[in-house]
Amino acid sequence: MRIEEYKDMIYACGRCNLCHGTDFDERCPELFTQYWESSTLRGRIAIARGILEGKLDYSEQMAERIFGCFMCGRCQEECKKAADISTVEITKAMRADFVDRGIKIPEAGSKMVDTVLESGNIFADSPAVHAKWAEDLEFKRDAKTLFYPGCLASHRFKEKTRILVETMQAAGYELNFLGDKQRCCGTPYWITGRVSAAKDTAKTFVNMLVEMGIDEVITPCPSCFRALDEEYPKLLGTEMPFRVRHTSEILRDIVEKKKLKFRVSIDKKVTYHDPCEIGRLREIYDPARKVLGALPGVELIEMKRNREEAFCCGGGGGVKIMYEDHSNKVAKERIGDFIETNADLLTTICPACEMNLTHGTYAANIEARVIDVAELVAVAAGIVDKEILETDYFPDD
Ligand code: SF4
Ligand code: SF4
Numbered sequence: 503m504r505i506e507e508y509k510d511m512i513y514a515c516g517r518c519n520l521c522h523g524t525d526f527d528e529r530c531p532e533l534f535t536q537y538w539e540s541s542t543l544r545g546r547i548a549i550a551r552g553i554l555e556g557k558l559d560y561s562e563q564m565a566e567r568i569f570g571c572f573m574c575g576r577c578q579e580e581c582k583k584a585a586d587i588s589t590v591e592i593t594k595a596m597r598a599d600f601v602d603r604g605i606k607i608p609e610a611g612s613k614m615v616d617t618v619l620e621s622g623n624i625f626a627d628s629p630a631v632h633a634k635w636a637e638d639l640e641f642k643r644d645a646k647t648l649f650y651p652g653c654l655a656s657h658r659f660k661e662k663t664r665i666l667v668e669t670m671q672a673a674g675y676e677l678n679f680l681g682d683k684q685r686c687c688g689t690p691y692w693i694t695g696r697v698s699a700a701k702d703t704a705k706t707f708v709n710m711l712v713e714m715g716i717d718e719v720i721t722p723c724p725s726c727f728r729a730l731d732e733e734y735p736k737l738l739g740t741e742m743p744f745r746v747r748h749t750s751e752i753l754r755d756i757v758e759k760k761k762l763k764f765r766v767s768i769d770k771k772v773t774y775h776d777p778c779e780i781g782r783l784r785e786i787y788d789p790a791r792k793v794l795g796a797l798p799g800v801e802l803i804e805m806k807r808n809r810e811e812a813f814c815c816g817g818g819g820g821v822k823i824m825y826e827d828h829s830n831k832v833a834k835e836r837i838g839d840f841i842e843t844n845a846d847l848l849t850t851i852c853p854a855c856e857m858n859l860t861h862g863t864y865a866a867n868i869e870a871r872v873i874d875v876a877e878l879v880a881v882a883a884g885i886v887d888k889e890i891l892e893t894d895y896f897p898d899d
Contacts (some may be wrong), residue, residue, distance in 0.1 A: 504595035504602070505550050511592065512554065514585035515547040521577035521589075527835060529580065531572045531814045534835065535828035540567045543577035543589045550592060553599075560599055562606050568596045569608050570828060573693065573819035575782040579810050590783065593819070597695035608824040611694040619699065622685040623653045624823075633681040635660030639667055641679040648716045648744075649677040650730075652723035653686050654853035659874075661897035662853075666722055666876040668885055670752060673761035678716065687729035693820040697737075704734040712743055722749040722876070724779035724852045748780055750851045753879055754789035757796040764882040767799030770891060772878070773845040774802065775836065775859060776812040777852035790851050790875045797882045805839040813839060815850075817858035833862030841868065847891065848872045869893050 505512065521543040523529035532541045539545040546567065552558035571593045578589045600607055617626045625631075635656060641649070649670070655663045670677065688703035707730075711719070721727050731746035756762055774794060780786040787809045794802050807813045816822065816832030836859060840848045850856055851874060859872045871893045880886045889895055 504598045508592050511587045512550045518584045520580040520584050529576050531832040560605050571819050572814045572821050574778040574814035579782050598697050601695035611824045614690050614823045618686045618690050625657045629682045632656045632684040642676045645676040645678040647718040650719050650721045652726035655722050659853050665880045669880045673756045687726040689725045689729050701737045704737045716744050718745045720747050724777045750789040753793045757793050762883040766882050769799040770846040771801045772847040772849050773805050773843045775850040777855045803843045803845050815855040815858040817854040830865050833858045834865035837862040837866040849875050851875045
């Protein structure tokens with residue numbers, strides 16, 4: 503069993519309750535949606551211990567506890583003060599044990615995997631659709647830096663993705679692009695326990711990039727970033743032959759090295775939602791804040807839960823696909839944090855967070871603009887019109 507690898511961590515839990523918090527809505531979004539002790543890290547550790555000792559066995563009845571975790575890392579942030587237990591790795595191992603033992607995973611999770619296996623992306627689009635958003639952009643076919651948008655940015659946020667590329671190119675970045683050769687990074691596989699499919703994807707992807715002579719990958723998606731930078735080395739047992747950077751770090755470089763002039767004042771109060779996968783899971787909190795702080799006319803107001811304590815957007819761990827009602831409930835709760843700030847704009851720097859928080863505004867029945875930090879940079883640099891900041895603005899695609 504894969505959880506055996508984490509035996510020491512599992513037995514380190516002193517049941518201190520830090521991961522749980524005092525209120526259902528305080529820390530753990532899984533607890534907030536399921537209300538059971540077994541839906542917290544402490545509870546999952548108790549289940550894992552029971553399985554290791556042969557007192558319990560994996561069963562389909564456990565699926566909601568194990569696949570309903572958003573893998574947001576909020577509990578492991580608290581557990582750093584106690585036993586430093588890694589929920590995300592243990593939850594991943596439990597999901598993989600499910601698959602290895604032939605136990606049924608949530609149907610929507612299986613369907614997502616089939617979709618990615620068949621079409622190469624999570625939306626079941628034909629491969630040609632990957633490149634549609636980029637038709638009027640110029641990429642350098644011999645550039646050693648690859649822009650890899652991932653499924654969401656290619657298929658659902660096309661205008662924003664174009665704006666991001668135009669911004670980086672205006673700042674002097676020479677970017678390569680896979681076009682219709684792009685495939686999903688493989689995150690849907692390991693969050694549903696399909697380790698061998700994940701390994702195959704990693705191998706094929708890395709070989710393709712090596713053949714192209716790529717030495718750096720830039721992506722706006724925190725899941726793709728962690729896939730290439732963390733999961734692939736673990737899956738393949740080797741360091742990657744390229745550097746991987748999230749666009750938050752690129753935008754920070756643009757600001758710090760003054761690669762763009764900011765002439766347009768934003769004139770908005772904004773708040774910033776930390777994506778779990780670059781925030782807690784990678785401790786990348788400052789770049790987006792530095793960028794926002796450098797833009798004229800931006801007043802940054804923090805939400806009460808920010809940085810290490812940020813509440814998940816509801817999109818993590820595949821829960822958006824497997825338990826959509828849980829995901830929407832969490833998104834609505836996070837929108838409550840935004841409303842309390844009285845900010846004009848809710849910014850973030852993750853396509854999945856942006857989608858989920860937008861769904862949260864629908865659930866909360868409010869009209870609000872959720873926007874990527876890159877779009878504010880593009881407005882301030884005069885690359886796009888200021889109208890994209892308005893609440894009633896809808897992109898063409
Ligand atoms: S914070 Fe860590 S040690 Fe404390 S109960 Fe939770 S998992 Fe156990
Ligand atoms: S990773 Fe997030 S959702 Fe999962 S148990 Fe921890 S706090 Fe809850």
